[in-house]
Amino acid sequence: MTKTVHPLPPALDRPDGQAFRDAMAQVVSAVHVITTEGPAGRLGLTATAVASVSDTPPTVLACVARTSRTLAAIEASGAFCINTLPAQLAELAEIFASRRGIDGEERFMTARWGRLATGAPVLLDAVSAFDCRLIAAHDVASHRILIGEVVGLGGEGRGAGLIYRQRRFGSV
Template sequence: MGEAVSRTEFRNAMARVCAPVNVVTTNGPAGRGGFTATAMCSVTDDPPSVLVCMNSRSAQCPLFIENQRFCVNVLSHDHKELAAHFAGATADMAERYAAADWVEMKSGSHALADAIVALDCELADARLVGTHHLFIGRVVDIRSRSDGNALLYFDRHYVHVPTQLGSFGG
């Protein structure tokens, strides 16, 4: 095998992978939290499950683990400022939440009222891999809308790819 890939080389390569922008929230006994994530994907539809990655250095990791629940909110291109708030531009959690309208989901976590999709999850597994925690959530409730265009992140910038039809069109 050749030389190991450097951290910088890997990060630069991953910047070229287009990803949806999500705000992941939690609410429970440990308190309310939330962060912006592009590392999210489906795992399986039986049972319906998703995977979210969170930097283990985040002070919020214990909140998510103790609360045992989270909600993945897929953002629209209208949510750029909200993405910045939850990415750390606003440190105070009350200020982050004050920047949008929220709906309480079955788990108690908060869904963005106008998210393209909100996936309410119970934490099924949490594993530390390198610098990040991998959270696998079993989806217990879904809110979605049929219009809007997802906010995407590509080459270290938010991008907007307009579509003529929502995912339910045709």
């Protein structure tokens, strides 16, 4: 048997940040609001960089900008909740992405919230919600990867989920 060897293409320059963001805009991502409770009250942010790590024990990760006030509150409290948004709550994603001029506790007045095991705010209308105890954090570039052990589950588990692709919200 003869093995064909294909030459490697010439080395490409490392992509710049804009080229990387443009390429990532083609990737379909579920949309989440990550919440916590801090000394100043409830805080949250919109995120797409969320993933399952393990089911034994149930563990997830979320990537958050190191400059985020929500990150500081998560680390201080040791708890956070990842709320996966349903398609009809695209406006909530905009609010928690700081695109509507609504800040702090006012953000939480635009939806129905409750609490699970950790006390972090859980979106009652979430497709799914993962209430987490922070077990590790790792700095990588401009973000911190938060690892959370899931200690509670919420959400309705039905209906279309909110996605983000090509810098627009959609549903699946």
